[in-house]
Amino acid sequence: METSLYEPVKRFLEQLGYTVKGEVRNCDIVALRDDDPAVVVIGELKLAFNLELILQGVDRATMGDEIWLAARLSANGKGRESDPRYRNLCRRLGFGLLGVSATGRVDVLVSPISPMPRKDPRRRSRLMEEHRRRQGDPVAGGGTRKPIMTAYRQQALACAAAMTAAPQRPRDLKHICPDAQKILHRNVYGWFQRAERGVYVLTELGRSALASWQPDITP
Structure with a gap:
């Protein structure tokens, strides 16, 4: 390859x-x-x-x-x-x-x-x-079979990781994800769900994605 x-x-x-x-x-x-x-x-x-x-x-x-x-x-x-x-x-x-x-x-x-x-x-x-x-270098060049670990996906995964234990507000995630408000609101991947005003929880799809991508997440 x-x-x-x-x-x-x-x-x-x-x-x-x-x-x-x-x-x-x-x-x-x-x-x-x-x-x-x-x-x-x-x-x-x-x-x-x-x-x-x-x-x-x-x-x-x-x-x-x-x-x-x-x-x-x-x-x-x-x-x-x-x-x-x-x-x-x-x-x-x-x-x-x-x-x-x-x-x-x-x-x-x-x-x-x-x-x-x-x-x-x-x-x-x-x-x-x-x-x-983009944080680090998570993808070897030349590959096409797996979705690319973009900077946007890295931030979405960081939000997901922070939400595994409890619901979160976008402002509480800004220190790890500057675009948290936009990512949670747009919910491009279907990983997040609004639990109440200003509070989001992680969906089952989000938990599955987090488990799948965890080895590729840069600390």
Whole structure:
């Protein structure tokens, strides 16, 4: 699975000084650096170098300043990563290319040095906001089978955890969940129920969700 590439590529970017998180607004990897917050790095993962990987990079280019495409290096060294046409296309698009070996070594095949296309400010802003609000890095990039642990879901789970013993008021939850009022009122997942004015309880659906997601909740 593509998630097997996530940790090697994450380590590579962390060594460059970035804070890396997986599956942020449909991007396999998003990396930001405190000393240069204006630079958004996006990585996309595939088990093999192919056209789909490049097309994903094209889509992400409206949000990021550096786009890194990463895939597993072929066993015989004769895969697309060795095709000069493939590398040249990445250079022309301004994409970096990373090859990940079976042992987890990451090789820079192409550096992202060319000018990037015009950015989409709205998508870019949402991407950065989700990265900053998400606690820790609860999702390995490249996975699609399980719902994503978004910042919103993290806050909803924090509310649910606080409500297992007793009903709660939104104002009592603000220290752990800044958006408690909105989350309890909207009740997107059906986890909460209004018991009386200003007081909410946890539903059975909420208890089940909490049990299911508990291992993924960042303290």
